Amino acid sequence: MDVVTLGRLQFGITTVYHFFFVPLTIGLSFLVALMETLYVRSGKEVYLRMTKFWGKLFVINFAVGVVTGIVQEFQFGMNWSEYSRFVGDIFGAPLAIEALLAFFLESTFIGLWVFGWDKLSKGLHAAVMWVVAIGVNVSAFWILIANSFMQEPVGYLLRNGRAEMHDFWALLTNPNMWVMVPHTISAGFATASFFVMGISAYHLLRNQHVDLFKRSFQVAAIVGVSAAVLVALNGHSQAQHIVNSQPMKMAAAEALWKTEEPASFSLLTIGNLSQSGDVFSIRIPRMLCLIAFDQLDCQVLGIYDLQAQYENEFGPGNYIPPVAVIYWTFRIMVGVGFLLIGLALWGVFLVMGDMFEARRNGLRLFVWAIPLPYIANTCGWIMTEMGRFPWAVYGLMKIEDGVSLVVAGGSVLFSTLVYTLVYGLLMAAAIFLWIKFIKAGPEPAPKEQDAEMEMTPSLIGAQG
Amino acid sequence: MSLNTLWFIFIAVLYIGFFVLEGFDFGVGILLPFLSRDSDPQKVDAKRRLMLNTIGPHWDGNEVWLLTAGGATFAAFPHWYATFFSGFYLALLLLLLALIARGVAIEFRSKDDAPRWRSLWDWSIFLGSLVSALLLGVAFGNLVRGVPIDAKMQYVGGFFNLLNPYALLAGVATVVAFTLYGAVFISLKTDGEMRQKAHALMGKLWIASVIVLAALLVFTYFQTDVLARLGADPGVIPIAGMAAMLAAGYFIRKRMEGWSFVMVAIGIAFALVTMFMILYPRVMISSLDPSYSLTITNASSSPYTLRVMTIVTLLFLPLVLVYQAWSYWVFRKRLTTESRMVY
Numbered sequence: 001m002d003v004v005t006l007g008r009l010q011f012g013i014t015t016v017y018h019f020f021f022v023p024l025t026i027g028l029s030f031l032v033a034l035m036e037t038l039y040v041r042s043g044k045e046v047y048l049r050m051t052k053f054w055g056k057l058f059v060i061n062f063a064v065g066v067v068t069g070i071v072q073e074f075q076f077g078m079n080w081s082e083y084s085r086f087v088g089d090i091f092g093a094p095l096a097i098e099a100l101l102a103f104f105l106e107s108t109f110i111g112l113w114v115f116g117w118d119k120l121s122k123g124l125h126a127a128v129m130w131v132v133a134i135g136v137n138v139s140a141f142w143i144l145i146a147n148s149f150m151q152e153p154v155g156y157l158l159r160n161g162r163a164e165m166h167d168f169w170a171l172l173t174n175p176n177m178w179v180m181v182p183h184t185i186s187a188g189f190a191t192a193s194f195f196v197m198g199i200s201a202y203h204l205l206r207n208q209h210v211d212l213f214k215r216s217f218q219v220a221a222i223v224g225v226s227a228a229v230l231v232a233l234n235g236h237s238q239a240q241h242i243v244n245s246q247p248m249k250m251a252a253a254e255a256l257w258k259t260e261e262p263a264s265f266s267l268l269t270i271g272n273l274s275q276s277g278d279v280f281s282i283r284i285p286r287m288l289c290l291i292a293f294d295q296l297d298c299q300v301l302g303i304y305d306l307q308a309q310y311e312n313e314f315g316p317g318n319y320i321p322p323v324a325v326i327y328w329t330f331r332i333m334v335g336v337g338f339l340l341i342g343l344a345l346w347g348v349f350l351v352m353g354d355m356f357e358a359r360r361n362g363l364r365l366f367v368w369a370i371p372l373p374y375i376a377n378t379c380g381w382i383m384t385e386m387g388r389f390p391w392a393v394y395g396l397m398k399i400e401d402g403v404s405l406v407v408a409g410g411s412v413l414f415s416t417l418v419y420t421l422v423y424g425l426l427m428a429a430a431i432f433l434w435i436k437f438i439k440a441g442p443e444p445a446p447k448e449q450d451a452e453m454e455m456t457p458s459l460i461g462a463q464g
Numbered sequence: 465m466s467l468n469t470l471w472f473i474f475i476a477v478l479y480i481g482f483f484v485l486e487g488f489d490f491g492v493g494i495l496l497p498f499l500s501r502d503s504d505p506q507k508v509d510a511k512r513r514l515m516l517n518t519i520g521p522h523w524d525g526n527e528v529w530l531l532t533a534g535g536a537t538f539a540a541f542p543h544w545y546a547t548f549f550s551g552f553y554l555a556l557l558l559l560l561l562a563l564i565a566r567g568v569a570i571e572f573r574s575k576d577d578a579p580r581w582r583s584l585w586d587w588s589i590f591l592g593s594l595v596s597a598l599l600l601g602v603a604f605g606n607l608v609r610g611v612p613i614d615a616k617m618q619y620v621g622g623f624f625n626l627l628n629p630y631a632l633l634a635g636v637a638t639v640v641a642f643t644l645y646g647a648v649f650i651s652l653k654t655d656g657e658m659r660q661k662a663h664a665l666m667g668k669l670w671i672a673s674v675i676v677l678a679a680l681l682v683f684t685y686f687q688t689d690v691l692a693r694l695g696a697d698p699g700v701i702p703i704a705g706m707a708a709m710l711a712a713g714y715f716i717r718k719r720m721e722g723w724s725f726v727m728v729a730i731g732i733a734f735a736l737v738t739m740f741m742i743l744y745p746r747v748m749i750s751s752l753d754p755s756y757s758l759t760i761t762n763a764s765s766s767p768y769t770l771r772v773m774t775i776v777t778l779l780f781l782p783l784v785l786v787y788q789a790w791s792y793w794v795f796r797k798r799l800t801t802e803s804r805m806v807y
Binding site: 081092096162411 | 517524527531545547551553554557568571617619620765766772773780784804
């Protein structure tokens with residue numbers, strides 16, 4: 001494998017791995033803050049134990065997210081130094097601002113939260129968790145500003161042989177960013193909600209800590225149903241945006257080789273996606289027009305026409321991303337997304353009817369659903385990043401031009417192998433700890449059965 | 465003052481912040497196996513937990529200083545970032561692995577009580593801290609000494625080029641100074657037996673630190689272009705730094721922990737200021753031809769970007785200082801093995 005392929009492989013591995021932990025951090029920070037607020041407001045001890053239980057799982061997740069984030073920031077310079085030289089003027093700024101505004105905030109306040117139970121008042125301690133949650137989300141915002149520049153470069157001028165920042169405000173109003181941020185954040189909330197619902201269901205099925213996990217499930221079901229619906233709505237607006245801003249990505253996601261008017265939507269294709277001859281495919285007439293443009297008549301450009309168009313504009317070359325990968329990751333993401341909406345509605349139904357006892361099989365679904373958001377998140381990023389092929393920065397710089405000139409293939413291969421090994425071990429350790437703490441459940445309450453009863457705050461660990 | 469100079473100073477400040485804050489974290493990590501010695505394995509574990517709890521609330525926020533320094537370099541001096549990170553590839557890979565191992569280990573080690581689990585992560589903390597400190601010193605040693613950079617701003621040396629005696633000495637000096645710093649921090653943050661043990665070690669570590677730092681200073685005259693460019697008079701900063709280190713020796717003898725800590729912090733900070741003064745106005749010195757060096761002018765971002773980043777930094781860096789200071793204030797109390805431990 002050449003340096004470019006190895007660099008891409010490493011970027012893929014480290015990014016997917018990092019984003020395995022990030023969505024849960026985004027959503028769970030908020031849920032834990034919410035639980036702790038419920039504790040402060042109600043004084044009920046069950047909410048304190050809830051906060052501590054989910055907080056412990058949160059901290060394990062947070063640690064791995066942080067350390068893998070360091071690699072994300074440094075590998076631009078290590079593997080993609082020519083990319084860094086070309087876009088550093090405009091691309092470096094959001095990364096630096098992220099560190100200054102968000103990373104400092106979340107890292108300092110998570111320390112205060114974990115170690116501050118005896119040092120801070122109840123209200124202040126809960127406020128600290130809110131700051132963590134805000135920091136985490138602000139962090140996502142700035143990172144997506146950086147990524148959006150790669151998807152849809154704005155606010156730059158080509159000067160001195162590089163892309164120089166010309167309009168900071170344009171970065172902040174990048175239309176791609178404003179469809180991407182809501183989609184990503186709500187996906188994080190959905191991931192965390194299904195994490196909480198799944199683990200709660202596990203304990204409810206065993207009749208353990210029923211009160212605590214019922215409440216957890218309730219909170220997560222409400223957040224989860226809103227998040228799942230928002231993911232889909234935001235995903236829809238994102239797709240509508242991409243049809244115009246990156247038509248090749250959308251054409252590949254639909255395996256639409258020839259321009260169609262009106263365009264159909266492909267539900268399923270069996271056969272060889274790498275050419276236009278589908279063996280078997282189900283397509284819904286006019287559906288793509290409805291999805292992409294909110295109308296029944298439209299023209300959607302196919303891959304062949306787009307390739308010709310790009311060759312005209314940018315010169316000869318291959319502008320077709322790996323269609324099969326884009327097509328299937330898109331389908332899996334969307335399919336799982338709809339499944340999650342259905343499950344979340346079912347969860348709300350269980351909560352409203354208080355049917356955890358009666359619908360045990362229905363409850364069991366949530367345990368199995370824990371991996372689903374992770375699958376959708378991963379597919380979403382693979383589609384987003386690989387769908388940009390051959391561009392590192394869309395229309396500005398090709399991937400192969402961004403690679404470091406002085407780094408040998410052997411070094412990239414070595415680092416890729418080492419990251420894969422170390423990340424694998426970290427994943428194993430994190431999952432080991434999760435399973436251990438999930439099975440152990442929350443700390444025992446002094447009066448488990450009477451958790452409904454109001455307890456005086458002075459009896460509770462944190463001092464006022 | 466030009467924006468380019470201002471950004472050189474900002475990045476220096478971020479690295480100094482990192483060394484002054486994370487320095488004692490690394491020191492505590494390096495001391496973990498030594499200050500926890502006990503015939504009773506349970507006490508060993510309690511002592512290690514005590515040591516880690518002194519840095520527990522802070523290490524994560526401290527480490528962000530390095531990440532911000534990296535991000536700021538990317539934004540303000542993209543060529544510096546690109547040449548440095550691609551050129552020092554394997555060294556940085558090792559640094560990243562050490563930081564990963566250490567960071568995860570601090571969070572994970574107490575979450576299971578199997579002895580093998582704990583010993584695995586304790587080794588990670590020790591080695592991660594040691595290797596991080598060593599590599600940071602080696603990297604900065606090479607920055608001031610100069611490395612082979614060609615006319616196209618590309619690093620053309622290999623990995624072993626970085627392991628020259630001067631850079632290795634800088635690495636050792638960083639390790640020794642951080643270990644002293646960590647011991648002083650422990651003496652300041654704990655009480656009882658741990659505090660006594662830290663005191664017993666501080667005197668020796670202080671002598672070692674002064675010797676290696678003095679050697680580094682002398683060596684710097686021969687290994688860098690400081691004599692030709694700035695002359696034999698080292699100026700007030702390095703002398704003040706050395707004076708602070710000497711004063712630290714006095715305060716260590718007098719068992720004045722707060723002052724010992726301040727003096728070692730000043731010693732470390734001024735050593736870095738000296739380094740950045742030797743570097744200025746270059747950001748990476750070419751050993752092949754001085755005209756190939758990366759400078760604050762030819763490696764920088766556009767004036768517009770520097771302006772935007774200046775505004776953001778002036779708005780938010782003071783805020784960071786305020787809430788980080790507050791977090792140190794919240795956890796100002798000394799800890800003992802009898803304290804209620806947070807895991």
